[in-house]
Amino acid sequence: MDKIKRQLISSSKATRQDRIGKLVAFLCTFLIGLLVVSIFYMVASRGLATFFKDHVSLWDFLSHQNWNPSQVGKDGTPEVGALPMIVGSFSVTVLSAILATPFAVSMALFMTEIAPKRGQKVLQPVIELLVGIPSVVYGFVGLTIVVPVVRALGGGTGFGILSGTLVLFVMVLPTITSMYVDSLRSVPGFYREAALALGATRWQSIYKVILRASVPGLLTAIIFGMARAFGEALAVQMVIGNASLLPHNLISPASTLTSVLTTGIGNTVMGTLPNNALWSLALILLLMSLAFNLLVRVIGSKGRLTK
Incomplete structure (x- = not known):
């Protein structure tokens, strides 16, 4: 018992x-x-040391154009102006997203609405292939093909914002396309049926109903693509020129936050101003990644409320 x-x-x-x-x-x-x-904590503690330990003004860091942390300027302050890198990063990120979005939307519509079975059979392997290519291969292709073409058509050295934009365009295209395909497939089927029942053609139903219903998903895909482009280092570093100068046009050599980080972090001593300044650039990258993620959540929540 x-x-x-x-x-x-x-x-x-x-x-x-x-x-x-x-x-x-x-x-x-x-x-x-x-x-x-x-x-x-690690990135913030090291990045904020530039302002609290080395007493560099935050405004000077974000607005000045001279980047040479190992030297002191005429006014007696270190030359740690990050504006050229910030402008370069946002330039290649925004331009590559603008360039990739029409192609991504066209590919996604072809895969889901125009020729679903045939489109997926043709384009899905292409997207998977683009995703699987390493960044260094993109950079090498850009160095051997894109840079000479830009040099021949636009003059200059060929290194600059335009070359970085073209390389990032190919890199973010599969990200935006695959995410937007999922967004189009999540549009309820009765939307299409109702549009066709009201006498709309297939293109009218795509333009006036499906595209508008999938706008939150498209914005989310674009932001994820921008986050990928903003954090890309090696491929951009190989084609942008790595000149810490404020770019005046699309074909002038420039630099990004990631390119300066990868080229300079191994040449500094931990705890010194040059090293702390690079960690400050890393902190900006981290904060921007956080901003991209928060923006995605906001757009996603509004999309759910709309539906």
Whole structure:
């Protein structure tokens, strides 16, 4: 009798497995959260040292154009103006997203609305191939093809914002396309049926109904593509020229936050002003990534409320 009583009041095997599963999930979630917080703390503590330890003005850091942290300017302050890199990063990011969006929308519509089976069979392998190509290959192709073409057509050295934009255009195209394909497929089927029942042609239903219903998904895809372009380092570094100068046109050599980081971080000593200034650039990148993610969440929530 006591044995039966103990079996009735003791936890079953399924209950113990459920508790173990919850514990493992909690520990994994805690470790991921701790990792994210640690990364933010490390980057923020080193990046803010430029302003609190080395006493560099935040406004001067964001607005000045001279970047040479190892030297002191005429006014006695270090030359750590990050404006050229910020302008370069935003220029190639925005231009590549603008250039890639029409192609991505056309490919996604062909795959989902115009020729669903044939379009997916033709374009899906192309998208997967573009995603799987390493960044250094994109940079090498840009260095051997894009830069000479830009040099021949526009003059100059061929290195600059335009070359970086063309390379990033190919890199962000599969990201925007694949995400927008998912957004188009999530549009309810009765939207199409209702438009056709009202006498709309296929192109009218695509333009007036499907595209408008998928605008939040398209904006989300564009922002994810911009986040990919903003954080790209190696491919852009190989074609942009790596000149810490404020770009005056699309074919003048320039630099981005990532290109300056990758070329300079190995040539500085930890704790010095040049090293802290590079960590400040990394902090800007981290904050921009956070801004992109928050923007995606805002657009996604508005899209759900609209539906």
